[in-house]
Amino acid sequence: MNSFKERMMVREFHHLILTKKRQTQMKQYLSNTIKMTLVVGLLFFGLAVSSKAEEKTYTIQEFGHSVSQVPVKIGNHITNEIEDIKVYQKKNWAEGKAQLARTFTQIKGFFIKE
Numbered sequence: 001m002n003s004f005k006e007r008m009m010v011r012e013f014h015h016l017i018l019t020k021k022r023q024t025q026m027k028q029y030l031s032n033t034i035k036m037t038l039v040v041g042l043l044f045f046g047l048a049v050s051s052k053a054e055e056k057t058y059t060i061q062e063f064g065h066s067v068s069q070v071p072v073k074i075g076n077h078i079t080n081e082i083e084d085i086k087v088y089q090k091k092n093w094a095e096g097k098a099q100l101a102r103t104f105t106q107i108k109g110f111f112i113k114e
Contacts, residue, residue: 058066
């Protein structure tokens with residue numbers, strides 16, 4: 001059974017295992033961590049302070065104009081997306097046809113010897 005003295009000796013032994021070099025590394029790591037935390041905190045605080053939104057007031061005419069432009073913008077977006085999809089599909093269908101032709105040629109090569 002371990003006595004109190006034995007447990008204390010084991011604890012001291014474990015403490016001595018951490019060499020001075022290791023303790024110095026741990027202190028350096030903690031120091032660097034604290035420094036980086038401070039830098040990030042200061043940057044965050046600085047950005048939060050400097051990013052105040054400008055107070056802009058909108059007139060009823062500006063609001064009405066922006067609301068009336070929503071359907072136009074949505075229509076333009078959908079039209080652009082459809083055109084992009086058509087171009088993408090045309091390119092991929094051409095690649096697929098070429099790949100299918102190569103595959104048939106390879107399969108024919110197994111059965112027809114020239």
